[in-house]
Amino acid sequence: MIILGCNGFSRSAEMFAEHYGAVGTEKHYLLGHDAGAALLVDGELVAAVEEERLNRQKKTSDFPINSIRWVLDHAGIDFGDVDLIAIPWNFDAKVFDSTLGELASIPMPPMEKLVRLNHIGMVFATVLGHDAILADFAARTGFTPDPAKVVFVPHHFAHAMTGYYMAGVKDAAFLISDGRAELLSSLTGEIRDGRIRVFEDSFVTANDSLGNLYSCVTRFLGFVPNNDEYKVMGLAGFGEPPSPNPFLEHFVELHEGGRYTMVLPNDLENPRQFEPLIEKHFGPAEATIEYQSRVAAAVQEMVTVVTRHQVAALETRTDLDHLLVEGGVALNCVNNTELLEGSRFSDVSVSFGASDTGVAIGATVFAWVNHPANTAEVKYAPSVTPYLGPEYDDAEVERALGEFADRVEWTARLTDDEVVDQVAQLLTGKVVIGWFEGRIEHGPRALGHRSILANPNFPDIKDIINKRVKHREPFRPFAPLVMEHDAPRVFEMGRKIRSPYMTFVFPVRPEFREVIPGAVHVDGTSRVQTVTTEQTPRLAALLQRFTTLTDVPCLINTSFNVAGEPIVCSPTDALNCFLSTEIDHLVLGNRLVAKRVAGA
Template structure:
């Protein structure tokens, strides 16, 4: 069975811009961001790529026409070969009616209600209804899927299935939390033998969304919502939460059934609805590190308290000992470690596709698991093969050399064998240099996981500032993640009950003996968001780290995404060369080619 999953809408950005003023800093406060496509064949994930990597528009909401074309081409198939088309949204007429009922019952003025109800009805008719989505698919691809082959998967169930599929399809409890789905922002339940049970009393409406509240705080602090929340996370490390914390003491309300609400609900039609409240809590906005850090630390504590409350309730509802955490809130790695350590669960997993980048995988997997022809033996067979994040396009030597020819005179190139790549790059990294690392298939998800990375030596005190200012062009308070061998990670970091963190989804304290040995990878609060490596997962990068450690005694490397602020992670060799020449990256590895800049005459 062949299943194609896709997420993205041709007109959603235009619609939100015209109707709700979602432009500029509010641009990504939208439905359908992180457009992507994924392809499953007989339960095996053979291809997945985000549209942004191909159209070069970060967090694009556009219909994923390039991503779909690439997935089909990678598998050597056409639309006629596809058995099921899966979409990670299910905007039914009943959902629209419930949304309209909620607007009618809101405290908005009557004229504002009428305007908002009209906008939501038009959004449904023109963009997100089943008919609108199929019409969009046909307009952009030239193919009209047979309705019998189409599956509209509720957004949060797509998230839950993403986590389940990528964790090997073992029975697990789940918690999903994000900005909003069709109507809700968070829910919890179980997945047993591929079948999902939602605990209905855990469902929380969009007006009490922790993801949207954190985005509203992100916007208030001057950053781009639904994009820059990690900046707020970085700022939170610069100070302790205020005591008392107005977010936890006055805004957040915890309920006995495990849910939480806000004392002042969000107005999802107004991205600035809480700005005045934030200033009441913290005083007029100040463009200073101290002010931003104080608000960020308070917001982080609120998120931690709310999700820990949900998990405590979930522990009482399930006898399963594995927890999957999915949705955009799950990318808040400052929350994940204490949430897990404070729980009774034996393991907590956050997938590389936890945000909306992964819902096409989840939608496709849900359609496959829900098909009558898929039985326990099929699930077991598919689960045997591990799923890696390296699911996108790869480029062979011929493609790399063709790209290099376009930069003739601007770069010098040395062709190396595999062992020479590891040896030469390890020796280069003993110095204060920055290296672009490009190999294999593009990673899926928002974090560089070793195929499109920027690497550096964390042993230098000022290397973080060098990368932030000369390469990434981003704020100086932003930390960098260290790569570490999985078998050595507990020696260097206090990992508690965790033994691995391959997707940079957990933050751990750095042990005292290593604080001065890897200063470039230690945040101001003495922690690091780590990526653990194994020989099976990333063999060449792991070999590089082993050799670098032999040469220097330093057991980590800095790893950050191969891009500059505001641009997607590079995909093609040409993308990599343009980024290399547009920054102060010192060297570039393109497959087995070591690239340097030609000296200016």
């Protein structure tokens, strides 16, 4: 059975701009962001890619036409071979009726209700409704799908199945939390043998979204909502939350069963609704690290308290000992670590596609598991790889290099061992290296195939990368790569034994803080990526060779891009980024690339 999953809408950005003012930095704040496609063949994930990697528009919400074409081409099939199309949204009649009923109950002037009704109707009719999605698919692909072969998967179910498929376990409890799905922002439940059971009394409505409140704070601090939340998380390390915490006292109220409500309901028409309340309790906004870190630390503590409240309730409802955490809130890796250490669960899994980057994958898995014609045993995929996107052969690398021959020079093709040896030698110095190999990784984190690498032994290397390469805020930390077997020696891992997707944060052991200062955040922690020879053979070999030369057990790993742009995908993307920054060297497949010296 072949299942194509796709997330994205042709008119999403246009309609939300027209009806909700979602323009500029607000453009991808709402629904359809992180567009992409995935292909599942007989239960095996064979390809997945985010549309932004191909159309080069960060966080794009557009219909994933390039992604769909690529995953089909990669598998050597066309639309006629596809058995099911899975959509990770289900805005059906029930959702529409519930939305209208909620609007009718809001106390506001009739004319304002009519305006809002028009907005809702237009978005449903032209973007989110089943007929609109089918028409969009036909218009953009030239293929008219049979409605009977299209599965509309509730958004949070797609999140849950993404985590389930990646975790490689038979049974697991789950917590899903994000900005909003069809009607909800969070829920909990169980998956047993691939079948989802939701604890309905744990529902948190979209009006009470923890994710949206965190995004409101992101916007209030001057960053891009639904994109820069990790900046707020990083800032939190510079400060301490006030006691009592205003967010816990005046913004959110906890209820029985793990539920919670916000003091103000989420309002698509007024995304800045919380800002007066923030200023009331924290004072007028200031563009200072002291002010921003105090607000960030307070909202970070709120996330931890609220999600612990949810997990505590979930523990009483399930006898399972493995927890999946998925949805946009799951990208809060500081919180993920605290959830595990504060719970009875033996392990917590957060996938590389925990945000909406992964829902096209989860939708395919849900459609496959639940299809009546599928009699195959559910597959669990502990060895699933994030390296699911396009790769480029030697001929394509050579062609790209030829186009830049007036600005770069490169070695003859090196063996993998030669690449490892030469790059490890370079990394003993204070250099920054672009690392490009194999299939591009899926998800928001660079995981070693499209990465920028550096030696964390230099205390100022973080400032060099932020200023000269990434062109971003100086407070931003960097993640260390470490061999999985070395990780507990360098970091206080607690109950975790691995963190392959940078989804957990751990304290650096005191004896290593001066060994890897460039990868240690101000609060003494690091967002760790553990690697193994099985997962990433050449990267692991590089790390091991570097450690032999330096006695430094880690490398800095950050995404191969500059602020505001997607991670590079093609050799041409990599060369453009290399030449527009102060990256010192570029590994492009099996060639080592340098910039030509002017006049040479």
